[in-house]
Amino acid sequence: MTLAKPARPSRSLPGFGLTLGFSLFYLSLLVLLPLSMVFLKTAGLSWEEFLGVVTDKRVVASYKLSFGTAFLAAVINLVFGILIAWVFTRYRFPFRRLLDGLIDLPFALPTAVAGIALTTLYAEQGWIGQWIPFKIVYTPIGITMALVFVGLPFVVRMVQPILQGLERELEEASYMMGATRLQTFQHIIFPEIVPAALTGFALTFARALGEYGSVVFIAGNMPMKTEITPLIIMTKLEQYDYAGATAIAVVMLVISFILLLCINGLQWWASRKTEEN
Amino acid sequence: MIRLTDISKRFGNYQALKGIDLDIPSGELVALLGPSGSGKTSLLRIIAGLEGADEGSIRFDADEGNELEKNVGFVFQHYALFKHMTVFENVAYGLKVKKRKDRLPKKVIREKVLELLKLVRLEGFADRYPSQLSGGQRQRVALARTLAVEPKILLLDEPFGALDAKVRKELRRWLRRLHDEVAVTTIFVTHDQEEALDVADRIVILNDGKIIQEGSPDEVYHHPNSPFVYNFLGDVNLFKGRLEKGKLHQGVCEWEINGDIVSQSETAVGFVRPHDISISRDHALKDSVPAWITYIQAFGKSVRIELKRQDSEEYLEAELSREQFTELRLQIKELVFVKPNQLHVFTPDDYVI
Numbered sequence: 001m002t003l004a005k006p007a008r009p010s011r012s013l014p015g016f017g018l019t020l021g022f023s024l025f026y027l028s029l030l031v032l033l034p035l036s037m038v039f040l041k042t043a044g045l046s047w048e049e050f051l052g053v054v055t056d057k058r059v060v061a062s063y064k065l066s067f068g069t070a071f072l073a074a075v076i077n078l079v080f081g082i083l084i085a086w087v088f089t090r091y092r093f094p095f096r097r098l099l100d101g102l103i104d105l106p107f108a109l110p111t112a113v114a115g116i117a118l119t120t121l122y123a124e125q126g127w128i129g130q131w132i133p134f135k136i137v138y139t140p141i142g143i144t145m146a147l148v149f150v151g152l153p154f155v156v157r158m159v160q161p162i163l164q165g166l167e168r169e170l171e172e173a174s175y176m177m178g179a180t181r182l183q184t185f186q187h188i189i190f191p192e193i194v195p196a197a198l199t200g201f202a203l204t205f206a207r208a209l210g211e212y213g214s215v216v217f218i219a220g221n222m223p224m225k226t227e228i229t230p231l232i233i234m235t236k237l238e239q240y241d242y243a244g245a246t247a248i249a250v251v252m253l254v255i256s257f258i259l260l261l262c263i264n265g266l267q268w269w270a271s272r273k274t275e276e277n
Numbered sequence: 278m279i280r281l282t283d284i285s286k287r288f289g290n291y292q293a294l295k296g297i298d299l300d301i302p303s304g305e306l307v308a309l310l311g312p313s314g315s316g317k318t319s320l321l322r323i324i325a326g327l328e329g330a331d332e333g334s335i336r337f338d339a340d341e342g343n344e345l346e347k348n349v350g351f352v353f354q355h356y357a358l359f360k361h362m363t364v365f366e367n368v369a370y371g372l373k374v375k376k377r378k379d380r381l382p383k384k385v386i387r388e389k390v391l392e393l394l395k396l397v398r399l400e401g402f403a404d405r406y407p408s409q410l411s412g413g414q415r416q417r418v419a420l421a422r423t424l425a426v427e428p429k430i431l432l433l434d435e436p437f438g439a440l441d442a443k444v445r446k447e448l449r450r451w452l453r454r455l456h457d458e459v460a461v462t463t464i465f466v467t468h469d470q471e472e473a474l475d476v477a478d479r480i481v482i483l484n485d486g487k488i489i490q491e492g493s494p495d496e497v498y499h500h501p502n503s504p505f506v507y508n509f510l511g512d513v514n515l516f517k518g519r520l521e522k523g524k525l526h527q528g529v530c531e532w533e534i535n536g537d538i539v540s541q542s543e544t545a546v547g548f549v550r551p552h553d554i555s556i557s558r559d560h561a562l563k564d565s566v567p568a569w570i571t572y573i574q575a576f577g578k579s580v581r582i583e584l585k586r587q588d589s590e591e592y593l594e595a596e597l598s599r600e601q602f603t604e605l606r607l608q609i610k611e612l613v614f615v616k617p618n619q620l621h622v623f624t625p626d627d628y629v630i
Contacts, residue, residue: 169357172327176351177371177426187374191361 038253041246053247058223059232066229067255069140070208073147077204081155082197088156089163106152111213114149118142119218138220143228146218147208154207155200162196163189195271202263209256278302279324279430279462284333286319293319295486297333301479303429306456306463308473311483312509317466318434320483324464325351325432337430350428350461354435356419358407364418365403368393371426393421396455413444420452424459431456433465437472449476470510474498482506504623507548514554514593516547516617525622528588532564532620545624551581551596553619556605565616568593570609575602582607584615 042050053059088100106114122129122136122145129136136142166189174184212230219226229252236245284297294316301307309317322328324335326349359367368390372381381389394400397417407415416436423431436452437445453476456463467473473480474494481491482505490502501507518527525532525547532547557565571592572583580602584593593615597605607613 167355167357169353169355170359173351173353173357173359173422174370174374176325176327176349177374177422179370179374183374187370188359 035253038246038249041242042250044243045247049243050247053244054251058227059229059248061224062227062229062232063251063255065140065143065227066209066252069143069147069228070205070211072144073151073208074201074205076144076148077151077155078197078201081152081200081204082159082193085156085159085163089160103156104153106150111150111211112217115146115214115217118146118149118214122218137218138222138226140226142218142220143215143226146214147211150211150214151204151207154203155197158196158200158203159193162193166192191270195267198263198267198270202260202267205263206256206260209252278338280336280338281320281324282334282336284320284323284330284335286316286323286328286331288319293486294323294330297486297488299481299488299491301462301464303462304460306453306476306478307465308477308480309464309466309483310470310473310480310509311468313468314485315483316486317468317483321432321434321464321466324430325349327351348427348429350423350426350431352416352419352423352431352433352436354438356407356415358415358418358422360407362406363403364394364399364405364407364410365390367407367418368422368425370422389425393425396424397421412440413448416440416448420455428461431461431463433463435466435468438467438469445472452476474510482509484509501548501621504546504548507621507623512551512594514549514551514595514617515591516549516620518545518547519543520545520622520624525620527566530564530566532617534620534622545622547617547620547622549617549620551594552579553617554593554595555616555618556582556584556595556597556607556613557616558605558613560614565614567612568615570607570611570613573607573609584613586615587612 045053084103088096088103119126119137119142121127122132122142124130124135124137126137134141136145170188171184174188179187210230212228212234215228216231219228219231221227221231229248233245233248236242236248279299279301281297281299281301284294285292286294297316297320309320311317319328323330359370362370369386372386372389375381391400391403394403397420399414399417399421402410402414402418407418410418420436433452437448440448449472452463452465465477477494479491480494480497482489482497484505490497490506492500497506498510501510507513516525516527516532518525518530520526520534520543521531523534525534525545534547560567567587568584569587570582571585574581574583578599580597580599582595582597584595585591586593595615
């Protein structure tokens with residue numbers, strides 16, 4: 001007599017093995033493999049050489065600039081992205097849909113075009129630049145501005161659907177219990193949008209770190225002052241210093257990875273309560 | 278006391294409320310009853326201040342005659358619980374958002390919240406999230422949360438609409454007891470006439486943006502002022518005929534009329550509830566009509582019988598007690614004689630309302 005095999009635990013949707021396998025293959029091909037090449041190439045350097053390249057004064061200054069401006073741009077986009085998403089979901093005004101469509105434009109526009117346009121506008125003799133008492137172009141302010149521009153859609157597009165899906169009754173309930181508008185935003189609306197806003201923040205930050213095209217025009221690329229890390233990598237590549245270029249890339253990758261991991265952790269923590277539902 | 282005077286409200290092209298006048302005395306449990314689209318929820322939201330009336334005024338008066346501080350609690354149909362907060366935090370919310378000078382100390386808030394959770398029988402649930410509760414439990418959290426700010430007026434929008442029949446019945450009984458315990462004026466919206474008749478002190482029946490009738494459950498049920506109210510509050514059978522010497526005539530039959538008829542109209546319609554119809558096998562000439570039994574539904578404490586009139590082929594519905602039914606031993610397809618015991622007559626004038 002044979003015993004019946006225990007039935008496999010059934011899933012509501014079939015194909016777990018297949019889809020997971022494909023996802024892993026896809027990710028390996030597109031992300032892991034190219035990235036591991038960066039590490040492989042760097043391995044051509046000795047430890048001393050590696051340290052020498054990545055702790056070079058000029059390179060360290062570029063890390064500070066790149067991470068600093070990217071972080072600042074992400075913070076600015078976080079604040080104003082939420083504001084824009086709020087305005088577009090809460091109010092009805094003429095050309096709303098048209099303006100809403102414009103939000104995505106920074107993604108479609110070649111970044112070099114954006115860089116040149118911003119530089120022209122904000123140069124000392126430019127349309128806007130001539131009215132501003134301090135220098136924007138060729139300073140970290142200009143770099144931040146370009147990064148804010150290219151990262152604009154992330155926070156807006158992450159937060160918008162959350163605000164749209166928010167039940168009106170929640171705010172009315174809060175109001176009926178005597179909360180002010182500010183309290184309602186603080187206690188009811190804000191907690192709902194935090195996870196999405198953080199995701200938008202992380203995306204903007206990551207995008208800004210790697211941004212090259214729009215920044216090189218507005219940055220001026222003065223060593224120690226306005227030279228971003230991606231530009232240093234580019235310069236080394238042009239000089240056929242592949243190992244040096246990848247060494248710096250490795251440092252950027254590792255720091256970015258750690259930072260993104262932290263943001264993800266924060267986001268997990270923030271969404272924990274809603275996830276339980 | 279809440280006094281509504283000539284309230285009108287329009288949404289775009291749609292006139293939701295048309296000149297509503299209504300007084301609600303303090304401490305009453307009032308049901309706003311009407312079909313969907315009758316304006317009952319709009320009226321509730323206007324009383325709550327969530328919506329402004331286009332015309333008319335609302336006054337909240339204390340019994341002494343001076344203006345009452347507006348203190349209204351609102352329970353939403355879909356609960357509107359804050360899902361990122363625990364049950365405790367939900368109930369405490371109204372107390373925590375108070376101005377610093379009015380705010381109770383943390384310890385007092387805690388005691389009060391726990392007391393409220395006890396009142397709604399959710400003592401052990403303080404640390405749960407709304408998603409971990411059943412529909413009935415969520416509704417009770419919503420109630421506790423609203424009661425926390427000690428409203429003088431409690432408004433409930435279809436409070437039990439999303440719950441299953443058994444829980445609904447239980448919860449509405451409980452609402453009745455709660456209303457008697459904590460002295461508040463309670464107004465709830467419902468489309469369920471049974472619910473309204475069961476718990477309310479007073480029923481306000483709305484249709485098409487207007488109040489059709491208001492009164493105690495007994496009044497509106499036994500003395501409906503219009504065909505609409507009669508229809509809305511339960512099943513009806515219609516006997517169309519003409520009026521003559523205070524009687525309703527139909528073919529060879531004539532019936533006594535319940536109440537006075539002032540109208541001079543000749544044509545009239547008699548309304549009869551299924552439980553006011555009697556069935557017999559004896560042919561009494563003047564006041565019964567022959568009909569075939571087409572269907573018998575024989576579960577529960579009463580038996581529902583569907584009949585088809587032999588003369589006009591109209592369908593009738595009767596409700597007999599189980600004893601009557603067993604005594605008569607009725608069979609499907611049998612020819613019997615049907616007699617309306619209580620005939621409520623409306624003339625075409627009444628349909629204008």
